[in-house]
Amino acid sequence: MAADSPLTEFMADLDYDKEMRRWANLFKVLSEPEPKTGITPRDEIWRKNKSVLWHYPAKQKKYEIPLFFVYSLFNKPYILDIAPKVSVIETLTNMGYEVYLLDWGSPGYEDKQNGIDTYIEKYLQTAVKRAIRHSGAPEITLIGYCIGGTIASIYTSIAEEPIKNLIVATVPIDFEPFMGPDKWAEGLREGDINLEGFIDAYGIIPPKLVEGMFRTIGSPIYFTNYTNLLYRAHDPNYVDKWRRMNKWTLDQVPLAGEAYRQLANDFFKENKLVKGEWMVGNKRVDLKNINANLFVVSGSRDNLVHEDQSKPIMDLVSSQDKTYITVETGHVSLALTGLLAKIVHQWVSSRSNPL
Amino acid sequence: MSDNKNFDPYETLHKFSVLWEKQINDFILLLTNNKDFIKMSEGGTDLHSRYLETFKKNQEALASALNFPTKNDVTNVANLTLQAEEKMEALEEQISDLQNSVKSQNKEIESIVEVSKEIIKLTKQLKTELVKTKKELSETKNLHAELQEMKLELVKLNDFKQEFETIKALIKEEKSTEPLSTVALGEQ
Numbered sequence: 001m002a003a004d005s006p007l008t009e010f011m012a013d014l015d016y017d018k019e020m021r022r023w024a025n026l027f028k029v030l031s032e033p034e035p036k037t038g039i040t041p042r043d044e045i046w047r048k049n050k051s052v053l054w055h056y057p058a059k060q061k062k063y064e065i066p067l068f069f070v071y072s073l074f075n076k077p078y079i080l081d082i083a084p085k086v087s088v089i090e091t092l093t094n095m096g097y098e099v100y101l102l103d104w105g106s107p108g109y110e111d112k113q114n115g116i117d118t119y120i121e122k123y124l125q126t127a128v129k130r131a132i133r134h135s136g137a138p139e140i141t142l143i144g145y146c147i148g149g150t151i152a153s154i155y156t157s158i159a160e161e162p163i164k165n166l167i168v169a170t171v172p173i174d175f176e177p178f179m180g181p182d183k184w185a186e187g188l189r190e191g192d193i194n195l196e197g198f199i200d201a202y203g204i205i206p207p208k209l210v211e212g213m214f215r216t217i218g219s220p221i222y223f224t225n226y227t228n229l230l231y232r233a234h235d236p237n238y239v240d241k242w243r244r245m246n247k248w249t250l251d252q253v254p255l256a257g258e259a260y261r262q263l264a265n266d267f268f269k270e271n272k273l274v275k276g277e278w279m280v281g282n283k284r285v286d287l288k289n290i291n292a293n294l295f296v297v298s299g300s301r302d303n304l305v306h307e308d309q310s311k312p313i314m315d316l317v318s319s320q321d322k323t324y325i326t327v328e329t330g331h332v333s334l335a336l337t338g339l340l341a342k343i344v345h346q347w348v349s350s351r352s353n354p355l
Numbered sequence: 356m357s358d359n360k361n362f363d364p365y366e367t368l369h370k371f372s373v374l375w376e377k378q379i380n381d382f383i384l385l386l387t388n389n390k391d392f393i394k395m396s397e398g399g400t401d402l403h404s405r406y407l408e409t410f411k412k413n414q415e416a417l418a419s420a421l422n423f424p425t426k427n428d429v430t431n432v433a434n435l436t437l438q439a440e441e442k443m444e445a446l447e448e449q450i451s452d453l454q455n456s457v458k459s460q461n462k463e464i465e466s467i468v469e470v471s472k473e474i475i476k477l478t479k480q481l482k483t484e485l486v487k488t489k490k491e492l493s494e495t496k497n498l499h500a501e502l503q504e505m506k507l508e509l510v511k512l513n514d515f516k517q518e519f520e521t522i523k524a525l526i527k528e529e530k531s532t533e534p535l536s537t538v539a540l541g542e543q
Contacts, residue, residue: 022365048441110430195400
């Protein structure tokens, strides 16, 4: 349908059908309830404090070695199970893998003393033990995403449990390269910015401040997601995807003060992980102790974790079987589009004892 | 999407917004990426933290005087719960380890039972064979006795044979001497 106008010769027509669809979809965004995420059937295996270990059974089990997801501390892990057909977890269970996911939960003020080491010693280690026991498998594959990859790598280097494969995606290992403003990095490293008082005063870093921290590194002012929605609102698939992504982006979790302190001081400021100077309890974290098969995935369009932050792990570990790949994707879209499942399957299928 | 026939005003808006966003962010970066801003933000953060700490301390003092629970009290209670949870978890782990050891012991017992069953079977077989052997032995004994008897009889028979031979020899001797006497009698 097109309207006649005396200026037709000078100006192109509006597609009225498309406009109707656009505004109807936009009205839905404002009026309808939020889309449902976390669609894959799952069972609770273990719970401690706010953390939960979930088990996603395979549709038809084809591999003996289960997959264990370790997600970031900054966001909620349902990005891995965001929507039907593009869900990373759903795709992997359909492919025949038993999948486990450790959801760290949202820390409260009482968890302000929880550092990265606490999360590894008191939560991750027990969760891995429980997953191995529950699956009855002789070994397990760890998949770490973002800072979850850092945590998974640290844990693998000190683990007594049988870790067969370690997969890390968009993982910061070397904290020397920094994606944000260089003077800020300099200020933090030289002690011009001291966050101790701030962390002590807050106890846990509120979600809005965590979000602000990431915004500051990437783009402090961000409104193109809304103009993009307006532009592509005629497409219901895009609108659905946008709503899910928007829900996840705004649904941040607070960060325990001690974990933030360790990230800022030990990792960012002193780069102790690469230097092999960091400790978990009485164990020194040396990535050389990693002998598991290693697979590292980086995104070429990642604006939070640069490839230079992930690559050094290749030289730091002792693994004989190690692979590094770069894919044409961003920090979040790797999980959002379900691409991670396909990449993981290609590498891990032959290393998971096919039945 | 714009084409020759239709016009999409939001495409232009989006393109401009991307450009504006980038320009604004670049401008913010230019304004903030310097030592002066860092010092200023450090001062601001420090002041903010101090005020927050003071406010918290005052609140704690007031709540303590009025016997109101504060977030710190809630934290202490939550930590107690967490401690109990950790103890429970340790117990669960111990129970699980025990279960595992019981399972492995059960398996060992099962294998011992299997071996025992084999041994019992073997013993039964041996017993049957022993009974058989005993029977055979008694039969052999009987046979031996019979043989002894036979031997004795044979010895007797031998004796008899010898006696018989002696008698035979005597008869022969007698026969050879008898005609002489007959002759002598005839001459008379």
